[in-house]
Amino acid sequence: MSEKVLMKGNEALAEAAIIAGCRHYFGYPITPQTEVAAYMAKRMPKIGGTFLQAESEIAAINMVYGVSSTGHRVMTSSSSPGISLKGEGLSYLAGSDLPALVINVQRGGPGLGGIQPSQSDYFQATKGGAHGDFHMIVLAPASVQEMADLTVKGFELADKYRMTSMVLADGTMGQMMEPVSLEYDIKPAPEKPWATTGTKMQREHNIINSLSLVPEELERLNIERYKRYDEVEKNEVMYEEYMMDDAEICIAAFGIAARVSKNAITEARRQGIKAGMIRPITLWPFPKAPFKKAAKSVKQFISVELSMGQMIEDVRLATECRVPVTLCNRVGGMIPSPEMVLEAIKEAAKNGGAR
Amino acid sequence: MVVFEKPHALTDVPMHYCPGCTHGIVHRLVAEVIDELGIEGKTVGIAPVGCSVMAYNYFNCDMIEAAHGRAPAVATGVKRAEPDNIVFTYQGDGDLASIGTAETVHSAARNENITVIFINNAIYGMTGGQMAPTSLPGQVTQTSPYGRDVKLCGYPVKVCEMLSQLDGPEYLERVAVNNVKNIKNAKKAIKKAFQNQIDGKGFSLVEVISSCPTNWGLTPQNALKWIDEKMIPYYPLGVYKDRSAAKEETK
Numbered sequence: 006m007s008e009k010v011l012m013k014g015n016e017a018l019a020e021a022a023i024i025a026g027c028r029h030y031f032g033y034p035i036t037p038q039t040e041v042a043a044y045m046a047k048r049m050p051k052i053g054g055t056f057l058q059a060e061s062e063i064a065a066i067n068m069v070y071g072v073s074s075t076g077h078r079v080m081t082s083s084s085s086p087g088i089s090l091k092g093e094g095l096s097y098l099a100g101s102d103l104p105a106l107v108i109n110v111q112r113g114g115p116g117l118g119g120i121q122p123s124q125s126d127y128f129q130a131t132k133g134g135a136h137g138d139f140h141m142i143v144l145a146p147a148s149v150q151e152m153a154d155l156t157v158k159g160f161e162l163a164d165k166y167r168m169t170s171m172v173l174a175d176g177t178m179g180q181m182m183e184p185v186s187l188e189y190d191i192k193p194a195p196e197k198p199w200a201t202t203g204t205k206m207q208r209e210h211n212i213i214n215s216l217s218l219v220p221e222e223l224e225r226l227n228i229e230r231y232k233r234y235d236e237v238e239k240n241e242v243m244y245e246e247y248m249m250d251d252a253e254i255c256i257a258a259f260g261i262a263a264r265v266s267k268n269a270i271t272e273a274r275r276q277g278i279k280a281g282m283i284r285p286i287t288l289w290p291f292p293k294a295p296f297k298k299a300a301k302s303v304k305q306f307i308s309v310e311l312s313m314g315q316m317i318e319d320v321r322l323a324t325e326c327r328v329p330v331t332l333c334n335r336v337g338g339m340i341p342s343p344e345m346v347l348e349a350i351k352e353a354a355k356n357g358g359a360r
Numbered sequence: 361m362v363v364f365e366k367p368h369a370l371t372d373v374p375m376h377y378c379p380g381c382t383h384g385i386v387h388r389l390v391a392e393v394i395d396e397l398g399i400e401g402k403t404v405g406i407a408p409v410g411c412s413v414m415a416y417n418y419f420n421c422d423m424i425e426a427a428h429g430r431a432p433a434v435a436t437g438v439k440r441a442e443p444d445n446i447v448f449t450y451q452g453d454g455d456l457a458s459i460g461t462a463e464t465v466h467s468a469a470r471n472e473n474i475t476v477i478f479i480n481n482a483i484y485g486m487t488g489g490q491m492a493p494t495s496l497p498g499q500v501t502q503t504s505p506y507g508r509d510v511k512l513c514g515y516p517v518k519v520c521e522m523l524s525q526l527d528g529p530e531y532l533e534r535v536a537v538n539n540v541k542n543i544k545n546a547k548k549a550i551k552k553a554f555q556n557q558i559d560g561k562g563f564s565l566v567e568v569i570s571s572c573p574t575n576w577g578l579t580p581q582n583a584l585k586w587i588d589e590k591m592i593p594y595y596p597l598g599v600y601k602d603r604s605a606a607k608e609e610t611k
Contacts, residue, residue, distance in 0.1 A: 029441055055440045059433070060466035067430035067463070071406075071437020074424050075445075079437070097427045201422035202442050203402035210371075212416045214425040 009184035014152040014174065015040035017185045018108065019048070021153035022080055024189055025160040027106070028054035029079040031068040033061060033087060036120045037176040038110035041082040062087040066094030066107075073103040074213045076200030078160050082108035084176075085126050086117060092135035095169060099139035100215025102199075102230070104163035106156065107141070108172045110179040113338040121338025122176030124260060127315035130173045131289040138227050140234050142170040142241065143288040145259040149183035155286070157189050164194050166237055173288060175311060177261040177340070234290075243286035244295055248274065252281025254353045255299050257320045257330075258309040259285050261340060266309050269346035278354045288316070296323035305353040306330040309346055311339075367391035369400045373417045380573040380580025382537045383411060383479065387418055389543070390450070390477060393551045394421065397558065403446040404438050406431040408460075410452035411485040429460020432467035435474045446557055448475040454484045457517045458493040464519070469528040471562035475553045478519060481570040482591065489575030493517040496594055501575070520567050520600040530562035532600040536569035538587040542597070561604055569595055 012020070019041045022030070030045040042058070049056035055072075059065035065081045072079035083091060088109045098105055111126045113119040130143045142162050144155040152174060159170035201211045217223040245263075248270060249255065258266045263284040273280040283299060285292050296306075305328055308317035314332040321330050333349035335341045366372075369391035377383045394400050403421035407413055409428035416423035426434040431449035439447045456464050456478050467474065483501060484490040490503040494516045498507040520532045531553060535546035546568055553564035569591050571583035578586055599605075 029437070031437070057436070057440065060462050063430065064433040064436075064463055064466065067427060067433035068437035068440070070426070070430075071424070071434035071439075072441040073437075074404075074434070075438055075441040077441045079441070093427055094430075101425070201404050201424055201438070203404060203422055203445055204400065204420070206401040210420055211422045212425070213423070214416055216413060216425055 007186040007188040009186050011182055012149060012185050013040055013180065013182050014146075014149045015110065015179040016044050017149050017153040017187070018156045018172065019044035020187055021156040021189070022106065022160070023048060023052065023054070024187060025078065025157045025191055026194065027078040027080050027160065028052065029072045029077055030055065031057050031059050031065040031081050033059050033065050033083065035084045035087045037112060037179050038082050038084045038108065040179065041108060062090035063093060066091040069105050070094055070098055070101070070103060073098065073105050074201045076197035076202065078106070078164070078194060080106040080108065082110065084110050084112045085114050085123065088126060088129065088134070095141065096135035096137050096139065097215050098169050099141070099230075100137060101213050102167040103213065104167050105169045106159045106163055106172070107169055108174065111173065111175045113336065119338040120176070122261060122311060122340060123336065123338060124175055124262065124311035125313070125315065125336065126173065127288065127310075127312055130171055131291070131319070139230065140168070140289055142166070142168060142237060144170060144172050145286060145288050146172065146174055146178050147260050147263045147284060149178070149181060150185045151286075152178055153185055153187055157191070161192065162241060166233055168233070175260050238290040241287060242290050242292045242294070244292035245284040245286060246295060247282040247284065249281040249283065249299065251279050252299070253279040253304045254281070254350050255303040255306050256280065256282040256309055256346070256350070257285070257296070257306055257316060258282060259288060259316070262309045262311055265341055265343050266346050268343035269350060272343065272347050273350045278350055280350045285316075291319045291323065293323040296320060297325070300324035300327045303328060304357060307333050307349050307353060309333045309341055309349075311341070312336060367395045369394035369420050371418055371420050375418055376414060377411065378574040380571065380583060381411070382570040385537045385543060386477065386479060386546070386568050386570065387415065389547045389550050390448070391419065392547065393554050396551065397554055399446045399554070399558070402444060403448065406435050406438070406447070406449040408449070408451040408455040410455050412450055412452060412479065413486065415450050429455050429458070430463055431455065431460065432463040432472065432474065432476065436467055436472050439472065439474055446475070446554065448477060448554070450477045450479070452479045452485070453481065453492045453494040457519050461517075465523070465526070468523045468563050468565065469526050471528040471530060473557055473560060473562050475557050476563070476565040477550065477553075478565055478567045479570045480519070480567050480595065481572040483572050483575045485572050485575055496590060516594065518595065520565070523565065524600040528563060529565065529601055530603050531556050531564040534567040534569065534595060534597050534600065536587055536592060536597055538569070538571065538584040567595075569597070
């Protein structure tokens with residue numbers, strides 16, 4: 006068995022990125038993800054990597070764009086308001102088919118919001134996040150171990166599909182400490198013949214570009230990109246099912262909301278209520294199949310979220326509104342308690358799934 | 361005997377620039393310099409958003425198209441990841457001195473070892489002639505139809521003067537391409553800006569006073585005259601910073 010060390014989520018994530026071969030980090034200070042930058046600032050100079058505190062979030066994501074153009078693994082991290090600023094870069098990365106890893110340790114919004122945990126950037130992350138038709142692969146960790154594991158996975162998927170992976174964590178995942186194992190079998194990154202590192206006078210020049218003024222051509226590029234997205238949906242969906250075998254009440258939750266919900270489910274089961282949970286690990290692609298399947302036997306779904314109800318829309322779509330989906334939520338940096346989730350489960354059981 | 365030929369660093373793609381536009385001249389000067397320094401195979405160029413957005417089609421070296429104003433940040437990423445590459449940005453005034461001011465100032469402050477070619481023609485060309493950060497006081501444009509009123513929209517940004525106040529940058533020079541003598545000086549400056557990068561000296565920016573006959577509403581010839589009469593008096597040509605030369609003098 007591999008050795009476990011006690012680490013903060015943000016630091017485990019940063020070390021995992023280095024293990025995955027990332028040698029270039031660009032960021033801008035923002036709470037609650039500061040430990041990622043601080044960790045990189047210490048580590049990168051010692052391993053011949055780049056740590057650069059950019060003048061803005063916009064500059065940071067464009068530095069990422071530059072490094073990615075050269076084919077190297079690269080990342081940036083921020084928190085909600087900073088991710089909005091990076092939106093421009095996210096769209097350009099998508100338009101130029103460049104791989105990158107972006108971390109969002111979410112805090113409450115909108116605007117400057119607060120600095121406590123939130124999941125209210127779900128729409129932004131899963132529905133594109135900026136102008137144009139595009140997706141990012143969105144990974145939602147629910148433990149410090151997953152903060153590290155999904156970072157490694159994020160780099161691999163980004164390279165495989167030439168797109169941005171986003172680790173959508175929340176302030177809790179970033180700040181809490183848990184034992185982690187950081188032993189990975191890192192596969193070498195794929196060849197990147199498209200990279201712009203000089204022609205060496207051996208080939209035609211490579212061009213990294215998102216401009217396409219001929220509508221037919223731009224349409225073709227969009228359709229081709231979406232074929233790639235179809236592959237991601239087919240191959241890369243990840244989720245966890247918890248006590249779903251005989252569940253009548255199904256909780257949908259990710260990140261810290263899933264951790265809280267597990268406690269509530271344990272108590273509900275003790276009280277004789279058949280509750281279970283589907284925890285999406287990839288928020289995009291959303292695990293539609295397990296929800297669709299569960300909709301045949303479950304009487305009611307409860308979406309437990311740290312938002313005003315964002316993922317609930319995907320749950321309703323995946324279940325085709327066959328059974329009621331209710332919302333159990335806290336916002337603004339508040340976290341639903343296990344008791345609150347238990348009450349929602351009991352209420353659902355009492356109603357027998359009635360709307 | 362061949363006495364004149366296209367630089368190898370330029371492609372055969374026909375350029376889309378308007379008649380009388382001086383972008384073509386500056387492209388050629390950059391390409392000649394790349395040829396003469398023998399660096400085409402390791403050069404990576406960053407194109408802006410604006411008239412020269414399609415510069416990626418015109419240079420034979422590897423090229424990257426950046427978001428509006430972000431070329432120095434993209435160049436920073438490329439240079440940090442591949443320090444042996446020669447990295448240049450080619451940007452207009454809207455790109456470099458308005459939406460990308462922060463990226464310009466901070467890449468200069470960091471003395472990022474890159475070469476910046478800055479085309480100042482005092483107008484947004486691509487979008488049809490709007491007021492630029494460098495439009496002259498009183499200049500009539502689509503968005504300053506009564507002339508640029510400095511009380512309403514402030515004064516032009518003098519990039520070389522502004523950056524020269526920073527400790528960071530290695531070399532800042534303003535040149536023009538409206539006559540043979542100026543074009544020769546411009547080439548010297550561009551060559552120095554690339555040589556500086558090869559020598560590891562750091563951030564080198566050449567501001568090139570250029571013409572936009574289409575949006576200035578002038579004939580190509582009169583546009584070149586307008587550079588002498590209006591642009592150069594407001595934007596004096598010359599070296600604004602040359603740290604290595606200054607060091608030599610103090611020795």
